[in-house]
Amino acid sequence: MVRIPNWPVAGEREIELLREVLDNPQWGGYNPMVTRFEEQFAALQTVKHCISAVNGTVTLELLLTAAGIGAGDEVIVPAISFVATATAVSRVGAIPVFVDIEPYSFNMDPACAERAITAKTKAIIAVHFGGPLADMDRLIPLAEAHKLILIEDAAHSQGAEWRGRGAGSIGWAGSFSFQNGKVLTAGEGGALTTNSDDVAVKLRSLCNIGRKAAENFFFHYALGTNARLTGLQAAVLIGQLERFGRQVDLRVKNATSIISATIAKRGLTWQQVPEQVTANSWYLLLGRVDSSYGRSRNQLHKDLTAQGIPCTPFYPHPLYRNPLYLNGGCRVEPCPNSEACIEDAFWLPHRVLMADEESIQEIATAF
Ligand SMILES: Cc1ncc(COP(=O)(O)O)c(C=O)c1O
Known part of the structure; x- marks a missing residue:
């Protein structure tokens, strides 16, 4: 008889960490557990900045917003992915351009992406399908040659690397999901990653309803949304990371x-x-x-x-x-x-x- 374990799993450690959050008057996005998780996840992905968020759908929408992509722009996406890769493009008013995958890596074929580029193309979203990264050796020079923003949809790729560099640390920015079925999960959750200080500031503000760090709580500078991960989710994620x-x-x-x-x-x-x-x-x-x-x-x-x-x-x-x-x-x-x-x-x-x-x-x- 084949025995398949259940997923997700949790133990005493998650309960201990959750207790720590529950004993604090702040259960939401400002609980210290959130920063603790962000630091640990950034280290796992070998990336300078991690901004945690509600899920891996909104993160893609916010990445495109931060990149200034909107009406009239085209964004190249693989024809094989979860729908959020494409709906994020549509929801910011841009046009998803579907291109083929390689037959056995299941990842975007860079040659197909190249053929799809027009004067309207602003970005490529490379999905790292099933875990292994898309061909970054070819996608990075392609994006650079055409001055395109390369976004990594790394929803499947917690802990994955390309030549020793973590998923989400190679392109302009990366997007992760911690939804129930993912290898790292809090039931729901997401994260944005980038090595750029400027992009990180922008993303943090967009996830926090346009606020700026250390400024008045009621001053909003960008058209963001509330996409904050809660302390409760961060506690579970730290337990999962262990x-x-x-x-x-x-x-x-x-x-x-x-x-x-x-x-x-x-x-x-x-x-x-x-x-x-x-x-x-x-x-x-x-x-x-x-x-x-x-x-x-x-x-x-x-x-x-x-x-x-x-x-x-x-x-x-x-x-x-x-x-x-x-x-x-x-x-x-x-x-x-x-x-x-x-x-x-x-x-x-x-x-x-x-x-x-x-x-x-x-x-x-x-x-
Ligand atoms: C490739 C890909 N991108 C984005 C998402 C969206 O993530 P979430 O379910 O956290 O919104 C998923 C979810 O499965 C996904 O597989």
């Missing part, structure tokens, strides 16, 4: 076991993780099957589900075929790889990678 390293080690070990036991299987291809990805959080274990595999993706999904192994048969559509975008409001480049993944890709959530040794063997055999 067990994060051990969890990553376990996922690395188990992902390696499953992949090496199945690597020779005809027609089954796991996510390609470039060697520049020096750390991976293993948010998702992603794969694709082709006709030589002997089972369709849907049959594989059915078989895994019957064995009690959680599996998602990928997204039901590329973002541009979401009902929201069917009537326009976007530009769509040819996306054959994205379309193919809808038919033949799948993922296992990270809690599968935290199963016991015997279950991991059974999971490998299930492929």
Whole structure:
């Protein structure tokens, strides 16, 4: 019998930290626990500034606002992501331009991004899909050559690195999610990261309804919103961070076991993780099957589900075929790889990678 652990998990440490917040008259965004978490998360991502926030959707909207992006501008996004990557662009009044992904990394293809650039393009949002970073060696020079702002949607990539540099520390700024299913979670939550002092000041103000640090509480200088993370969430996140390293080690070990036991299987291809990805959080274990595999993706999904192994048969559509975008409001480049993944890709959530040794063997055999 395959035993899959529950997610999320909490223990006495979270309760102890929550008690500390509850004993303070300030439970909200001004509790000292918030700054404590921000410092720890910035260290994990090797980035100078972390501004915590309510979730990883509003963070993207605020990043685009801080970048001055609005009506008439185009922002290049991958056709495969969670919808928030695109809705953030639409909500600031700009046009999302959907481009294809690479077939096996599941990340934006920089060549497709380059072909989509027009005089209206202002930014690229690179999503680090499933954990491993998009090809930053190619996206950074591309953004620089065209004077575009490179935003990292690192919602999946807590703890992940590219050549030793943390996700969210490489582009202009990064955005993270701490929603319930993420590898670091407080049920809901988010964070913005940047190495730029100026961008950090702007982002902090936008998250705090336009206030400036150390100035009068009722003076507002920018059209921001209240996107503050609470002390209660920060306490939970600090507790989660304390067990994060051990969890990553376990996922690395188990992902390696499953992949090496199945690597020779005809027609089954796991996510390609470039060697520049020096750390991976293993948010998702992603794969694709082709006709030589002997089972369709849907049959594989059915078989895994019957064995009690959680599996998602990928997204039901590329973002541009979401009902929201069917009537326009976007530009769509040819996306054959994205379309193919809808038919033949799948993922296992990270809690599968935290199963016991015997279950991991059974999971490998299930492929
Ligand atoms: C790639 C990506 N970006 C943004 C988000 C939005 O994050 P949140 O759910 O915290 O709003 C998600 C959430 O799953 C995501 O997967």
